């Protein structure tokens with residue numbers, strides 16, 4: 003057996019001994035009594051009996067050895083600001099934020115919703131929550147009031163932390179009016195809103211409810227706010243993600259298992275050393291931002307860069323200039339970002355000294371071989387694809403160079419990581435597929451490793467039903483991804499088995515977009531599918547049946563309605579969910595029992611053969627859709 007194979011094998015066959023060793027990588031207030039309690043599958047309780055704190059592991063425990071070292075580097079090319087916080091300074095800011103939240107009534111187990119741009123205060127807020135045992139629920143700043151309202155109702159936060167605005171391309175993007183609208187749409191009302199005022203957009207403050215961070219900070223300038231020691235199984239946060247149904251799921255994460263999983267991944271996979279700088283270009287609204295902008299690098303004693311801005315502004319060399327300036331050793335981004343940079347002047351990459359960089363990790367969507375090759379040749383460092391999900395919290399498939407150096411195979415995210423018992427099964431029989439290059443659903447056998455989601459927030463039944471009962475005859479966790487495994491054990495991910503699409507690494511539920519489009523008064527019916535796109539991987543394409551077609555006589559009228567529908571989506575869900583096109587059709591292709599044939603629509607939209615259409619009721623609608631793409 004190779005070293006990694008042995009390591010992986012031990013993680014499954016001597017599970018408790020393996021994870022007991024990894025648990026040494028973090029600080030415990032009380033050591034765990036039991037490593038893995040799997041007495042109630044599929045609920046895995048990791049490190050039960052132990053008490054710890056995420057914020058302590060990310061901040062406080064570094065104070066003695068590296069208090070004056072950089073911890074958080076907040077860079078905005080939008081507002082032209084750059085500010086480094088040492089561990090001491092971060093500690094002080096987090097205590098001020100924690101004291102402010104406490105003063106606003108937040109206690110252990112309460113939820114705090116964070117709707118913020120990529121500014122340092124967002125990191126303070128996240129760390130302040132876990133410091134006092136409150137759960138944060140970060141909502142991506144690109145989501146609009148409808149999405150925000152449904153998350154407010156599900157998380158029922160006591161306090162919401164937000165800001166006047168984000169900024170994109172140098173222009174302020176107001177957050178506060180969207181937040182006010184979301185709160186008025188939601189049933190649940192937070193008792194307070196804490197606002198960072200960046201001076202970008204004027205704010206109307208609601209008396210008695212809205213508080214300015216600058217004032218609260220001043221009030222609690224010298225407050226000490228010790229870490230609340232919580233059980234390893236105490237939830238640290240919820241993060242909403244899309245699935246098949248319209249309602250987003252609150253992925254709930256624990257504390258001890260997550261801290262151990264991140265510490266272990268920083269050592270074995272990312273190989274970041276204390277004192278070095280980590281740069282993840284993601285956003286705190288996504289899971290990568292939680293694990294590898296905030297918690298992972300800080301737990302490892304690294305400085306972490308939080309970047310607000312575009313990869314191409316002031317020019318496409320900006321990220322490499324930051325690598326040079328801050329001597330970044332580990333970088334994490336998404337294939338779409340690399341494809342954007344690939345279209346720019348290659349000289350911009352050569353302009354900077356990126357010799358500090360040891361590896362570039364890419365995740366969130368399939369990494370195509372030409373993109374991987376281009377960036378690998380340009381940077382001259384290993385490009386490490388890694389496959390995971392909001393649900394898993396850390397990579398499921400990749401390579402772990404910290405255990406054994408392996409080459410990546412371009413096109414494959416890699417092999418199953420330690421702790422993950424990954425299998426491929428037949429979609430309808432559930433039978434395990436063990437042969438090379440057989441296509442099946444990627445599943446994970448329980449118990450899932452530390453760091454993996456605990457449950458769906460306040461809905462254990464949905465957790466079990468959605469994730470663990472979708473494969474016939476077997477209780478295994480479904481990733482809802484198709485995959486194959488080659489003869490060397492490397493996996494290849496072939497897209498989702500459900501109605502989730504992946505636009506520029508952003509995970510979107512097509513049903514949510516359909517619901518939003520259907521709310522336009524002139525839309526009778528709509529189907530949204532993901533269509534392959536050279537830059538974004540996929541884009542959402544909508545096919546709508548209109549109630550009153552009398553006005554739709556020419557291109558201008560159609561374009562007007564298309565624009566109106568896009569505005570509806572922008573307003574309810576946010577521009578991230580806006581379809582690339584809304585095409586008008588007379589009917590949707592359906593089976594005789596009335597089910598919309600989404601896979602057939604997707605196939606013809608991508609110029610592929612739609613496959614078996616024997617259950618189709620009427621071929622005319624599919625022919626009409628084909629017509630849009632054959633021109």
Ligand code: AMP
Pocket residue numbers: 243289364365366367368369387388389390391392393415481482483495497498504507508509
């Ligand atoms: P999210 O929960 O937003 O991180 O999205 C997870 C989904 O993104 C997975 O289920 C995959 O469909 C896709 N995904 C993430 N990483 C990769 C990767 N490295 N290669 C292919 N697909 C990926």
